[in-house]
Every structure is written in C-alpha cells, then in structure tokens.
Amino acid sequence: MKTENATPTDTVGGTGNGPPAPPDRNHDRARRAGRADLVAAAAGVLLVTAAVVVGHVIQNRDGSLRAQWPPLLASWDPHLGPGTPAALIMAVLVVAHGPALAARLPWRGLLTAAWAGSTAWVFSMALIDGWHRGVAKRLTTKHEYLRVIDRFEDIPATLRDFTNHIVIGEPGNWPAHIAGHPPGATLTFVWLDRIGLGGGAWAAVFCVVVGSSGVLAALITVRVLAGERLARRAAPFLVLAPAAVWAGVSADGYFAAVAAWSVALLALAATRRVRFPAVAAVGGGLLFGWTCYLSYGLGLMAAVLLAALVLARTARPVPWFLLGALVVPVAFTLAGFNWWTAYHLLVERYYQGAGGVRPYGYWVWANLACATLAAGLAAVAGLRRSAVAAPGAVRALRGGPPAASPEARLALLVLAALAALLAADLSGMSKAETERIWQPFLLWLLPATALLPRPGVRWWLAASAIPALLINHLLWTGW
Numbered sequence: 518m519k520t521e522n523a524t525p526t527d528t529v530g531g532t533g534n535g536p537p538a539p540p541d542r543n544h545d546r547a548r549r550a551g552r553a554d555l556v557a558a559a560a561g562v563l564l565v566t567a568a569v570v571v572g573h574v575i576q577n578r579d580g581s582l583r584a585q586w587p588p589l590l591a592s593w594d595p596h597l598g599p600g601t602p603a604a605l606i607m608a609v610l611v612v613a614h615g616p617a618l619a620a621r622l623p624w625r626g627l628l629t630a631a632w633a634g635s636t637a638w639v640f641s642m643a644l645i646d647g648w649h650r651g652v653a654k655r656l657t658t659k660h661e662y663l664r665v666i667d668r669f670e671d672i673p674a675t676l677r678d679f680t681n682h683i684v685i686g687e688p689g690n691w692p693a694h695i696a697g698h699p700p701g702a703t704l705t706f707v708w709l710d711r712i713g714l715g716g717g718a719w720a721a722v723f724c725v726v727v728g729s730s731g732v733l734a735a736l737i738t739v740r741v742l743a744g745e746r747l748a749r750r751a752a753p754f755l756v757l758a759p760a761a762v763w764a765g766v767s768a769d770g771y772f773a774a775v776a777a778w779s780v781a782l783l784a785l786a787a788t789r790r791v792r793f794p795a796v797a798a799v800g801g802g803l804l805f806g807w808t809c810y811l812s813y814g815l816g817l818m819a820a821v822l823l824a825a826l827v828l829a830r831t832a833r834p835v836p837w838f839l840l841g842a843l844v845v846p847v848a849f850t851l852a853g854f855n856w857w858t859a860y861h862l863l864v865e866r867y868y869q870g871a872g873g874v875r876p877y878g879y880w881v882w883a884n885l886a887c888a889t890l891a892a893g894l895a896a897v898a899g900l901r902r903s904a905v906a907a908p909g910a911v912r913a914l915r916g917g918p919p920a921a922s923p924e925a926r927l928a929l930l931v932l933a934a935l936a937a938l939l940a941a942d943l944s945g946m947s948k949a950e951t952e953r954i955w956q957p958f959l960l961w962l963l964p965a966t967a968l969l970p971r972p973g974v975r976w977w978l979a980a981s982a983i984p985a986l987l988i989n990h991l992l993w994t995g996w
Contacts, residue, residue, distance in 0.1 A: 568886035600644025615753030643765030677853030701810030728770025734777035759985035787829035798834035802841025824933035893981035899965025934961030
C-alpha cells in the first residue's frame with residue numbers, strides 16, 4: 518500500500534504496483550517522466566501558437582471571431598502601471614521562497630499566507646492597468662452588473678420580470694453580463710450597494726478578496742482527499758495562478774470561490790474531518806445552489822463534487838447536501854424567477870449576438886489554448902501526470918490492489934474538473950472569453966502541479982508567472 522511519503526516517481530511516473538524499483542530504475546523513470554512533462558508543456562505552447570496564428574488569419578479575413586487578439590479577448594496595448602513593481606516582486610518572492618514556505622509553515626499559517634498571497638497577486642496584476650481602468654471602473658462598464666443596480670429597487674418585482682429582458686429586441690433588455698447570468702450574480706452587487714458598499718471600487722475589492730479565498734477551499738479539499746503533503750506542494754502554484762490576469766477584477770473569480778467552497782465543505786463532510794459533518798454538507802449544498810444561480814454553466818461543477826464523494830467512498834452526506842442545494846432554487850422559484858425558462862432565452866440571445874457569429878470549428882480547440890494560458894504550463898504538465906495516474910487510481914477505487922496513492926487520488930479530482938471543462942467546451946455555449954468564464958474549473962486544474970517533482974519546481978513556477986506578466990503588460994484584456 519502506498520503511504521503519504523511515496524515519491525512521485527513511484528506512483529505517477531511508474532506503474533504504482535509492486536515493491537519499489539531499484540534506484541537506477543527510479544532515476545530512469547524520473548528522467549523519462551521529466552522529458553514527458555516538457556513535451557506536454559511544449560504541446561501547450563504549440564496549441565497557443567496555432568490559436569494565435571490561425572485566429573489572426575480568420576479575424577483579419579472576416580472578423581467572425583469577435584476578438585481583436587485571438588484567442589484572447591484582448592487588444593495589443595503595451596503598458597506599465599502602478600502594479601508592475603508589486604507584481605514582479607510577488608512573482609520573484611513566490612518563485613524563490615514559495616515552495617520552502619509552503620513546506621514548513623504551520624497548516625493554518627499556510628492557509629493565511631496563501632489567501633494573502635493570492636489576494637496580493639491578483640490586486641497587483643489588476644493595478645498594472647491602473648486604479649481606475651484596472652480596478653475601480655472594471656465592473657461599471659456598459660456590459661457589467663453595476664449598470665443596472667437602480668433597476669432592482671423592488672427585488673421581487675424585478676425577479677418576476679427578469680426573463681422578459683433577456684432576448685435582444687425586448688424593451689429594456691439587460692446588458693450582456695446581466696442577461697448572460699441568473700440574477701444571483703447581479704443581486705450580489707445589489708446587496709453590496711444596500712449595505713453601503715456601492716460603486717466599482719467596493720465591488721472590485723469584494724470580488725478579489727472573496728475570489729482569492731477559493732485558493733483556501735482548493736487547499737483544504739486536496740488535504741482531506743489526497744493528503745497534506747500534496748496540498749502544500751500545490752500551494753505556490755495556486756497563489757501564483759496565471760488566471761489572476763482575469764480574476765482582477767471580474768465576478769468570475771467570486772463565482773469560482775463560491776463553487777470551490779461548496780466542494781470543500783462536501784469533502785470535509787464526506788471525510789468527517791469536521792465536528793458536524795451534516796452541517797458542512799448542508800452548507801456545501803447551499804453554496805452549490807447559489808453557484809447555479811450565479812452562472813448557468815456551473816452546474817457542471819457537479820463532476821468535481823461527485824469526484825469528492827467517490828474519493829471519500831461514501832454517499833452519507835448526499836441527503837444533507839441535497840437539502841441545502843434545494844434552498845436557493847426554491848427561494849428564486851417562489852420569488853418568480855424560472856431558471857430553465859431563463860436559460861432557454863439566454864441560448865436564443867447567445868445566438869443573436871457573438872455566439873451566432875463566432876465559428877465553433879475554431880473556438881472548440883482555441884478555447885483550450887485560452888485555458889492553457891490561464892492555468893499555466895505547469896498545470897499542463899501536471900495534467901499529463903494525472904492522466905498517467907488515473908487508470909491505476911480507478912482500479913484501486915474499484916477495490917483492486919494496491920490502494921490508491923495520494924497522487925492517484927489527486928489525479929482523479931483534477932481530471933473530474935477537466936471533464937467539466939471539456940463538457941463546457943463541447944456545448945458550444947463557450948466561444949471565446951473562456952480564460953475568464955472557466956475560472957471555476959481552472960482553479961481545480963492547478964493542484965495537478967503537486968504531481969511535478971520537487972527538483973525544478975521553481976522553473977515551473979516561473980513558467981506560470983512569466984507568461985501571465987507578459988500578457989498583462991502587453992495586452993489590454995477585456996470582457
């Protein structure tokens with residue numbers, strides 16, 4: 518049986534069966550696995566390059582991609598800003614000292630440092646674009662939630678009338694982001710306004726601080742399902758996530774955190790690592806219900822939730838989880854908002870706009886290039902190792918010897934998130950902007966970096982940070 522101290526080459530680079538291999542064989546396996554990691558990263562670079570080249574050809578030919586700098590929704594705009602020094606310092610500090618600190622800090626200290634570090638990284642990246650353009654005004658543009666706060670003076674009446682303003686052409690149709698999401702997203706900012714935290718600056722701070730807490734949820738989940746050692750190894754990569762380019766500031770970072778805490782609470786309940794598992798399960802269900810009313814596509818997070826239950830080998834929390842998950846849908850339905858009606862109207866509006874113009878044949882694979890940029894090359898290499906570990910993990914969970922190693926358990930959790938992402942991709946309802954929209958899924962790809970060997974981990978961290986810094990300084994990323 519594999520123990521918590523098993524080496525990555527024993528479990529991920531090799532077969533994971535039988536006694537440990539002789540040292541020279543382990544060394545050969547490690548070298549082959551390292552070369553395969555580099556090949557996977559190179560494939561990611563080639564995917565991004567192809568998406569850029571092909572995308573520019575298509576966009577220059579007919580403009581059908583509706584993206585000025587495909588595959589990203591961005592435009593060429595080299596610039597520096599007040600966040601530049603802070604972002605560079607954060608990157609250097611995490612690359613140089615992140616792995617060592619993650620290994621030796623007390624667990625609660627690590628969680629505090631990870632939240633603070635992630636928040637600082639996201640804020641510094643946003644401030645590269647300046648305070649007004651990068652932070653305070655981001656959520657006040659014509660497509661954003663804060664533009665309609667005054668239309669929610671009577672919340673019950675607005676909810677009953679919400680679906681009448683989704684389709685383009687209807688009187689007073691909602692701006693793009695309001696129409697494209699269930700009303701829970703907009704209500705978040707309405708409630709912030711009601712408690713005196715109105716305006717773009719407060720909305721931005723809320724999204725960054727709450728969104729960065731998703732790192733804590735991911736670390737807690739990995740710890741209870743795959744062990745503390747792997748959670749610690751993933752921590753620097755979660756802090757220095759390239760997705761910070763788009764998390765600062767967008768509501769999708771907030772959505773990602775809510776979804777992540779739903780998974781974390783269910784994992785804690787399933788493994789009985791909390792004093793009151795039933796309460797944790799209800800809380801996880803409540804957050805999952807809220808997640809589904811923040812974004813229509815986040816019902817796909819059920820794949821990650823199911824993986825948590827499979828890894829814990831129990832369905833005990835399910836009734837409590839479902840009880841919590843019903844609260845938000847019942848409340849919105851009683852208030853007069855019909856989720857299914859709204860979703861079908863959204864599909865109609867999607868094909869009225871850019872969704873009906875953007876070619877599926879390009880975006881179905883270019884979306885994955887966007888995901889590569891937002892998750893980073895280290896995550897791509899980690900996904901390769903996850904794929905290698907998955908078959909043995911499945912056999913172990915089905916009852917065959919040996920028991921699933923921590924690395925294999927982590928691999929299944931990561932691959933469940935990848936499956937959700939691929940389902941979103943194939944749906945055709947995600948054409949472009951996926952570097953932002955898919956943040957709830959991308960967050961769960963990053964723990965795959967824990968499967969990378971410790972020698973060279975700083976190079977992988979640098980490979981995550983440098984492209985993110987270049988994107989934020991060379992492009993103006995919008996949504």
